[in-house]
Amino acid sequence: xxxxxxxxxxxxxxxxxxxxxxxxxxxxxxxxxxxxxxxxxxxxxxxxxxxxxxxxxxxxxxxxxxxxxxxxxxxxxxxxxxxxxxxxxxxxxxxxxxxxxxxxxxxxxxxxxxxxxxxxxxxxxxxxxxxxxxxxxxxxxxxxxxxxxxxxxxxxxxxxxxxxxxxxxxxxxxxxxxxxxxxxxxxxxxxxxxxxxxxxxxxxxxxxxxxxxxxxxxxxxxxxxxxxx
Amino acid sequence: xxxxxxxxxxxxxxxxxxxxxxxxxxxxxxxxxxxxxxxxxxxxxxxxxxxxxxxxxxxxxxxxxxxxxxxxxxxxxxxxxxxxxxxxxxxxxxxxxxxxxxxxxxxxxxxxxxxxxxxxxxxxxxxxxxxxxxxxxxxxxxxxxxxxxxxxxxxxxxxxxxxxxxxxxxxxxxxxxxxxxxxxx
Numbered sequence: 001x002x003x004x005x006x007x008x009x010x011x012x013x014x015x016x017x018x019x020x021x022x023x024x025x026x027x028x029x030x031x032x033x034x035x036x037x038x039x040x041x042x043x044x045x046x047x048x049x050x051x052x053x054x055x056x057x058x059x060x061x062x063x064x065x066x067x068x069x070x071x072x073x074x075x076x077x078x079x080x081x082x083x084x085x086x087x088x089x090x091x092x093x094x095x096x097x098x099x100x101x102x103x104x105x106x107x108x109x110x111x112x113x114x115x116x117x118x119x120x121x122x123x124x125x126x127x128x129x130x131x132x133x134x135x136x137x138x139x140x141x142x143x144x145x146x147x148x149x150x151x152x153x154x155x156x157x158x159x160x161x162x163x164x165x166x167x168x169x170x171x172x173x174x175x176x177x178x179x180x181x182x183x184x185x186x187x188x189x190x191x192x193x194x195x196x197x198x199x200x201x202x203x204x205x206x207x208x209x210x211x212x213x214x215x216x217x218x219x220x221x222x223x224x225x226x227x228x229x
Numbered sequence: 230x231x232x233x234x235x236x237x238x239x240x241x242x243x244x245x246x247x248x249x250x251x252x253x254x255x256x257x258x259x260x261x262x263x264x265x266x267x268x269x270x271x272x273x274x275x276x277x278x279x280x281x282x283x284x285x286x287x288x289x290x291x292x293x294x295x296x297x298x299x300x301x302x303x304x305x306x307x308x309x310x311x312x313x314x315x316x317x318x319x320x321x322x323x324x325x326x327x328x329x330x331x332x333x334x335x336x337x338x339x340x341x342x343x344x345x346x347x348x349x350x351x352x353x354x355x356x357x358x359x360x361x362x363x364x365x366x367x368x369x370x371x372x373x374x375x376x377x378x379x380x381x382x383x384x385x386x387x388x389x390x391x392x393x394x395x396x397x398x399x400x401x402x403x404x405x406x407x408x409x410x411x412x413x414x
Binding site: 081082084089091092096114184 | 230233234236237240241243244247248251252255256259283
């Protein structure tokens, strides 16, 4: 029966062992054990019965809550395309800031990200064979929805903290000593504004995570598609 | 997907052009202007009055204000230390020989710096410029007499240009002003 347990473990290997997974694992294992017993009662040898039972179930992905079967390569291709688009837009937005020496590192990081995404997207988009595009796999929609929610919460917190920090660093002593805030010219005004605006560039991260659930639903394999197979 | 691909190509073209414009033209031009500005700040006749107006103060007791003021005036490329005294005088100690700075350039800079410091700091009465091989003393009373008016009135762009900077272009003026204003110790 260890052989059956190992088979079940290997099917669940990519899932975190929470209560739902543990219950499901136990259920699948008991079903397989019952199947082995039935097969042996009908005269089959033990090792043959185990192999037969294993063959009867190769994947448990469809049993996991929230798992959706999608055209995985189409999904990846569009995900890459939209990420590339966002990355290029953000890169372009930060170019003018480098004139006054702000966000130079960020601009380079975005340039490198855009370049890498561009190369990967180009590689993916060259594969046009229908077999490749029809390839299917499971993605957990619930996990992606949670990730999306978490990404926005973290980003909101980051913006609040960074805005407060910028205010304290720039105007802390003015506020503490009740001195008026003095911005002497357009250059200084631009510097202060950029100090506040630059962290908002990080919105690209939640925006990219935001795409995932929409694309999962768009490329989900429908019942009609399944029946065609 | 195809429309998005077209948008991506357009954005790459726009981004690359903008990058070339910013990195290849605008930033080098700005750097050149900054370099030129720094050179101009070493020369009393082209020094920017606006850059020192923010150090205007009634009292000389604010050490960082005094240090920043001299950091923005000509001779700021020479290593130096400062000391403030309770009799409203100050020492500016340059770690440099007088001989290393050509005569005219030194006199011009000391006259200009003293005029600026006395005009901006109301209770500053005297400045001792100490060099490793000599010393110059400048008194507020001498500067006030030399310009014949309240130094505060000089602190406008036109007045500063005509009564301080343009005059320092004349070698004879520098010579006679040095004799009166720079007391060699």
